[in-house]
Amino acid sequence: MIRSMTGYARVVAGGAEDGRSWEVRAVNHRFLEIVLHLPDSLLGIEAELRRRVAQVVKRGRVELWLRHSAQEEQPSIRINPALLAELRGAVGEIAELWDAPLPEPDPLELLRWPGVLQAREIEEIQPEALLAHLDDALQELQASRLREGSALAEIFLQKLGAMEEILQSLRVQLPGIEARLAERLERRLGDLRQQVEPGRWEQELVFYLHRQDVAEEMERLTTHLAEIRQVLQRDEAVGRRLDFLVQECNREANTLGSKAGDPQVSRAAIELKVLIEQLREQIQNVE
Template identity: 40%
Template sequence: MTHSMTGFARVEEEFSWGRLSCEIRSVNHRYLEPSIRMPDSLRVAEGSFREQLKKSLSRGKVEVSFFLKQENNDSAQINPEALNGLVQLLSAVSAKVPNPAPVNPLEALRWPGVLQANELDADTLVAAANTMLQKTLTDLQKSRAREGEGLAQHIQDRLSAISQHVATLRSELPALTAAQQDKLSQKIEALQVDVDQDRLAQELVIIAQKSDVAEELDRLDTHIVETQRALKQTGPIGRRLDFLMQEFNREANTLSSKAIASGVTQIAVELKVLVEQMREQVQNIE
């Protein structure tokens, strides 16, 4: 199945200790270029995350983001040492200031270090993040597969058009070659000069050989079959398709250089347009 390198996926889950979400964006790139943004509490698992990405993806610029919102309401605790230190400071201030205003307990809780949240167990968080990353990668692959189907259909449509042009040119080529030879013979007759018929026959054969594009048409048919076969393969096919696009373009250029009539030139131009349209889409295929 053809996979695009462009995709997006997001997974979010609620836990007893808070909310964790994972978001992955990917675009086309020559190689696999991952970047991961995460809270410091997950930094220990970065190597594991990168290994998962390498196993699931082969190409693309991939941005992974983890977002953690820890619930502190049930896990918040008072730090006795910080609170005692605050009380001592307040006592010192009260001794210096006559008739001090009473301290609001809620204001005391806002003092840095007085209210603490229990630290989330690192193993629990990493395990949840690993599972979530795998789910997000699965969704990303589905997204890339859906877009890949569209890219494959686009290429198939262009391959069909190329096949039709090749068939048309193959059927018209004998008539075009004969017309070119007749045109040359008529020009010679118009000059009203004696011509060595053997030499003329040799020149006509040389012209026919130079304008013969049967080999190029055969190679175009071969490239069409090979591209269709590649689109049905599993695994990364982008680089192979890119090579085939270069070969398509090479044959189209050769057809243009051997053109013996405006019709051949027009078909060669149409082939170049179709190949370029395919090449643009191939750049997005993994």
């Protein structure tokens, strides 16, 4: 089953009161790109995080966050009121010792005193527990991508079925198309048929019909469509292979259109190219 390159997952990594969670978002990208948004305390396991993501995702841009809503709601720094009171008391003692009034201390100057501003304490992060929850988030991401991939597969099958119907209808009409081409050639040459050497007329007719023959392109296109159906069943990253097969389909449809000597073949080639382009656009979302 194919997988989409887009997906999202969020898994709580601690208790409800802890507020810590993994958030994973995947979008389309030509290659695999992993972007980590982590606290400094987890930089030591960055390689392991990348390895675990790469085991699940083979193609796309993956962004990974460790969120901590409980800490985000708190201020990042706080004031030490006890130390601040001691500093103001010390200024008062200096005024008494000098027996001279002193101005009130500047609050901004007091903030520069070591210890007045304190950083918010952050709970120690246990990497082992976080890695286990990361695996849960990656599995949820994979399920999300599989659901989107299933929807894409339905679209692909509809487009493939429509193209196969066009080819089958055209295949049934080929004998009549060839007869009309031969009749048209005869009308154009008219009396010239009497002026050519025996056997040359038949050679020219065969050559003309061969140039207008689209059966080979139709067979190759049918083979490519069957291969796409098989690839859709593989449990692996198939986006690049599908993209290549669609390019081959487009090449055959272009040749079909350039060789078309009948309006029915021209219309069929246009319809096929429209469906192939729609298929190509959707394949850009496949891993």
